[in-house]
Amino acid sequence: MTTPSEEAVREALGTVLDPEIRRPITDLDMVRSVDINNGDVTVGIDLTTQGCPLRGTISTDIENAVGKVAGTTSVAVDFGVMTDEQRKNLQTKLRGGVPEAVIPFTQPGSLTRIYAITSGKGGVGKSSMTANLAVAMAKSGLRVGIVDADIYGHSIPDMLGVTQPPTRVEDMIMPPVAQGVKVISIGMFTQGNTPVVWRGPMMHRALQQFLADVFWGDLDVLLLDLPPGTGDVAISVAQLLPNSEIVVITTPQQAAAQVAERAGAMAAQTNQKVIGVIENMSFLELPDGSRMDLFGTGGGEQVASELTRILGYDIPVLAEIPIEQELREQGDAGTPLAGTDSQSPAATKIREVADSLSHRARGLVGRPLGLSPIN
Structure with a gap:
């Protein structure tokens, strides 16, 4: 039998990705x-x-990859721990050779689309929409991340079924990956259901750390689940991510719509762009095919129309999402409906919105194009 070569084994190891960093362990x-x-x-x-x-995932992936090399009869993995110098070198490598933390999404070469998912009030399904949009995008092959910026009302980890804590490499944080989505939340750093009792400056610092100290890699889309209203976090997002675009979530109810208008109108003061409105819990489809408007009608259209008037450009209603028991159940189970094979009306509508947001043209402002003048 042929003895496997070291070159062939290392080539096989190059196919093994670190589960958190999502890059080959050889790199x-x-x-x-x-x-x-x-x-x-x-x-x-x-x-x-x-x-x-x-550790177990890495070991299994190595055994599977190296086990396929011709001549291999057994594979063993001997684990050790990086030295302080190795971790510092890894941190610098992950930051592209830059030792200090920066927000990668504001750098000239970044083409990551950033969507801030906001609402005027709580209880309209903002976090549910964020989680479902993220997994739908990830399932389509995009590299997606979520920042759970709702510091007081964080719920994204539960909705995505996150079970493992973040890992630190020096002062860099490796975000857990769930449903194909990288995610970070203050809920990963608190014990049980302990409330977060912070004032504005601390929330700003936490958001800054989530953006700069977390290793996001090269994302196609970053979603931010904002707290409801026009408070400190919304202002911080505008300051730290001026290129972020806003998606407003509302329900058909007039009271919810009026408050949602305020959240969207904030864009006029922060110089952000509102790209659309999602009306959640639009109606309940009954067994006979008729619809029951539990929360009234027209809220989404009202918000879109009023924001179009205030901001001076067309803002569409991206979708009207019906009420579905399965949508709630899958969220509670940590497996968002849009990431499953469900063909329900709600899942279909959410996937359509995710597809439209994924394929919007990304700006080229500040990005080097590799052109040089001809003399």
């Missing part, structure tokens, strides 16, 4: 050694931390 200098004794292969791996929660 991250995690492979310490490769020892081959006839067909027995032992791979030395240095983890970022001793208690890495995804």
Whole structure:
């Protein structure tokens, strides 16, 4: 039997991705050694931390990848831990050679689309829409991240079924990945259901850390689940991410619509763009095919029309999402409906919105185009 070569084993290891960083372990200098004794292969791996929660996943992926190399009869993984110097080097590498933290989404080369999902009041399904839009985009093949910026009312981790805490590499945070989405939330740093009792400056600092200290990688789309209203976090998002665009969530109810108008109208003062309104809980479809308007009608159209008048450009209603028990149940289970195979009206509508947001042209302002003048 042919003995596997070290070159072939390392090539196989290049197909193994770190579950959190989503890059090959060979690129991250995690492979310490490769020892081959006839067909027995032992791979030395240095983890970022001793208690890495995804050690088992890494081990299984290595065994599967190296096990396919011709001549391999067994695969063993010998885990170690990176030195302080290795972690610092990894942190610098992940930041593109820049040792200090910066917000990557504001850099000239960034083409990440940033959507701030907002509402005038709570209880309209803003977080549910954020989670469902994110998993729908991820399922279509996009690289997606969520910042749960609703510091007081954080619920995104539960809706995405996040079970593992973030991992730290020096002062950099590796966001957990759930349903194919990278996610960070203050709920990952509190014990149980402990309330967060902070004033505005602390919330601003937390949001800044979520954007700069978290390793997001090269995202196609970043969604921010904002708290309802026009308070500190909404102002901080406008300051830290001036290129973010706003999606307003409302219900058909007139009271909800009037408050949602205020949240959208804030864009006139922050120089952001509102790209559309989603009317959630629009109606309940009855068994006989008729509809019951539990919360009235017209709220989404009212918000879109009024914001069009205030802001001076056309703002469409992106979708009217019906009330569905399955939508609520899947969210409570941590598996958002839009990420499943469900063909329900709500899931279909959400996927359509996700597709339209995914394919909007991204700006090229500040991005080098590689052009040079001809003399």
